[in-house]
Amino acid sequence: MRTQDNASRTGCVYIVGAGPGDPDLLTIKARRLLGIADVVVFDKLVSVPILDLIPSGTTRIFAGKVARHHYMPQPDINKLLVQLARSQRCVVRLKGGDPFVFGRGGEEAVYLAEHGVRFEVVPGVTSASGCSAYAGIPLTHRDLAHGVRYVTGHTRDNEPLDLDWPRLADPATTLVVYMGRTSLARLSERLITYGLPADTPAAAVINGTRPDQQTLIATLATLPAVLSTLDGAPPTLLIIGRVVALAGTLDWFSPKGADVVCDTVQAD
Ligand code: SAH
Numbered sequence: 001m002r003t004q005d006n007a008s009r010t011g012c013v014y015i016v017g018a019g020p021g022d023p024d025l026l027t028i029k030a031r032r033l034l035g036i037a038d039v040v041v042f043d044k045l046v047s048v049p050i051l052d053l054i055p056s057g058t059t060r061i062f063a064g065k066v067a068r069h070h071y072m073p074q075p076d077i078n079k080l081l082v083q084l085a086r087s088q089r090c091v092v093r094l095k096g097g098d099p100f101v102f103g104r105g106g107e108e109a110v111y112l113a114e115h116g117v118r119f120e121v122v123p124g125v126t127s128a129s130g131c132s133a134y135a136g137i138p139l140t141h142r143d144l145a146h147g148v149r150y151v152t153g154h155t156r157d158n159e160p161l162d163l164d165w166p167r168l169a170d171p172a173t174t175l176v177v178y179m180g181r182t183s184l185a186r187l188s189e190r191l192i193t194y195g196l197p198a199d200t201p202a203a204a205v206i207n208g209t210r211p212d213q214q215t216l217i218a219t220l221a222t223l224p225a226v227l228s229t230l231d232g233a234p235p236t237l238l239i240i241g242r243v244v245a246l247a248g249t250l251d252w253f254s255p256k257g258a259d260v261v262c263d264t265v266q267a268d
Contacts, residue, residue: 010085010086010116010117010118011038011084011085011086011087011088011089011090011091011118012085012089012090012091012118012119012120013081013084013085013091013092013093013108013112013117013118013119013120014033014037014090014091014092014093014119014120014121014122015093015095015099015105015108015109015119015120015121015122016029016030016033016034016092016093016094016095016099016122016124017030017095017096017097017098017099017103017105017122017123017124017125017126018030018042018045018046018047018050018094018095018096018097018124019050019096019097019124019125019130019209020045020047020096020097020125020126020127020130020131020208020209020210020235021047021049021050021130021207021208021209021210022047022049022130022134022209022210023047023049023050023052023053025124025125025130025209026050026053026124027122027123027124029122030094030122030124031053033090033092033122034050034053034054034092034094035053035055036090037054037058037090037091037092038058038059038088038089038090038091039058039059039060039061039084039088039090039091039092040054040058040059040060040061040092040094041061041063041077041080041081041084041091041092041093041094042060042061042062042063042064042094042095043063043064043094043095043096044062044064044096045064045095045096045097045235046064046094046095046096047210050094061080063077063080074104074107077108078107078108078111078112081093081108081111081112081117082111082112082115082117085112085117085118093105093108095124096124096127096235097124097125097126097127097130098123098124098125098126099121099122099123099124100121100123101126101128101150101178102150102152102178102179105121109121126150127178127208127235127237128148128150128176128178128237128239130208130209131205131208131209131213131237131239132176132205132239133209134205134208134209134213134253135203135205135208135213135215135239135247135251135253135254136246136247136249136250136251136252136253137203137205137239137243137244137246137247137250138243138246138250139174139176139239139243140174140243141242141243141246144172144241144242144243144245144246145172145173145174145241145242145243146172146173147172147173147174148173148174148175148176149167149168149173149174149175149176150176150178151163151168151175151176151177151178151180152177152178152179152180153177153178153179153180153181153182153183153184153187153238154178154179154180154183155183160186161183161186161187161190163190165190165191165193165194166194166195168191168194168196169191169194169195169196170196171196171197171200171241171242173241174239174240174241174242174243175191175238175239175240175241176237176238176239176240177237177238177239177240178237180236180237180238181204181227181233181236181238184223184224184227184238185224185228187238188202188220188221188223188224191220191240192220192221196220196240197220198219198220198221199219199220199221200219200220200240200241200242201217201218201219201220201240201241201242201243201244201245202217202218202219202220202222202223202238202239202240202241202244203215203216203217203218203223203238203239203240203244203247204216204223204226204227204230204236204237204238205236205237205238205239206230206234206235206236207234207235208235208237209253213253213254214254214259215247215251215254215259216230216259217244217247217248217259220240223238
């Protein structure tokens with residue numbers, strides 16, 4: 001367990017959220033730490049303009065993963081952070097979005113705590129906030145959604161998605177799905193089975209907050225087919241719920257506006 005003696009012999013690991021991509025969404029603390037870090041260990045989701053803010057003399061270590069292939073397994077990342085803290089003063093562990101939202105920041109912090117390494121957590125703009133803001137989709141709205149839920153569509157080895165379907169299928173709650181692209185067809189089918197109307201507006205925000213952001217608007221029933229035509233594996237966030245209908249009016253960011261691929265979606 002963490003002890004005062006051990007902790008005082010190590011540097012500090014800052015587990016920092018980089019936000020969804022736009023460097024202007026970095027916190028002031030994140031920006032400051034990038035300038036003074038001895039080493040930055042970063043993930044694939046961290047955008048290039050943010051990496052460009054790291055001074056050229058700072059050591060950078062890529063610890064990301066591409067598709068399902070881990071370049072560096074999580075236990076190795078944990079060990080690396082402990083090792084670095086024993087030789088460096090300021091170690092920045094830079095992660096996409098917010099480190100405590102589907103980012104394994106919690107696992108890394110527990111490991112550091114157990115090994116007596118000092119750490120701080122610097123929150124970032126999670127992609128639910130960043131993508132919804134830049135796509136013009138308010139996550140809550142007095143007339144349309146009284147709450148919001150964040151879930152992950154990621155399963156190990158294609159296991160069935162084990163989510164609380166009766167609660168998720170609530171028309172008055174916005175559902176945000178991280179890592180949901182490959183499981184969207186199953187997700188959509190389950191939600192409809194549990195009573196969420198098939199014509200509920202649904203969006204996929206691709207490369208959110210980045211210059212190449214793309215927003216596809218369809219319905220719960222049609223979004224899986226729409227998304228299946230997309231090439232590559234860009235970061236994609238799904239937003240399902242009545243609030244999505246506002247994107248047509250509120251999309252202030254995309255040069256040509258949201259791509260409404262299903263005309264049954266209309267804002268009232
Ligand atoms: N900690 C991160 C989430 C990591 S899980 C956060 O708080 O945002 C990775 C998932 O986040 C991706 O599969 C995607 O669903 C979402 N995501 C992250 N950045 C994104 C972006 N710029 N655009 C769209 N989705 C993004």
